[in-house]
Amino acid sequence: MSRAFGPWAKVAVILIVLHFALPFLLLLQRNVKRRVERLGRVAAMMLVLSMVDVYWLVVPAYEPNTIQWMPLLLDLVFLAVIGAIWVSFYFWQIKRMPLLPLHDPRFEGALHHEHGD
Numbered sequence: 001m002s003r004a005f006g007p008w009a010k011v012a013v014i015l016i017v018l019h020f021a022l023p024f025l026l027l028l029q030r031n032v033k034r035r036v037e038r039l040g041r042v043a044a045m046m047l048v049l050s051m052v053d054v055y056w057l058v059v060p061a062y063e064p065n066t067i068q069w070m071p072l073l074l075d076l077v078f079l080a081v082i083g084a085i086w087v088s089f090y091f092w093q094i095k096r097m098p099l100l101p102l103h104d105p106r107f108e109g110a111l112h113h114e115h116g117d
Contacts, residue, residue: 011056019049
């Protein structure tokens, strides 16, 4: 009930509008789905709002009429730190492993194949 009223209710309305209604209406349009930039913006918006949705569901509402800002800031910092660790580990791993298959007889022909574009 504490999420249905007060400041948390505003987050719920934002989630309903931006996480469901707007992407639904945007993805009905053919020109949005055919342009990679627009589709990428919709996907990025949905990814961010999915994180907001999970946060809204998981974080306890300490008091019914307030949002605690210090835990929110700490959660954002920890999310950024974990993301930075993951990205650095990803790039460290990608430097150690080949991106193309080695010693694959089918791959040699694909390197010299010309596209008909």
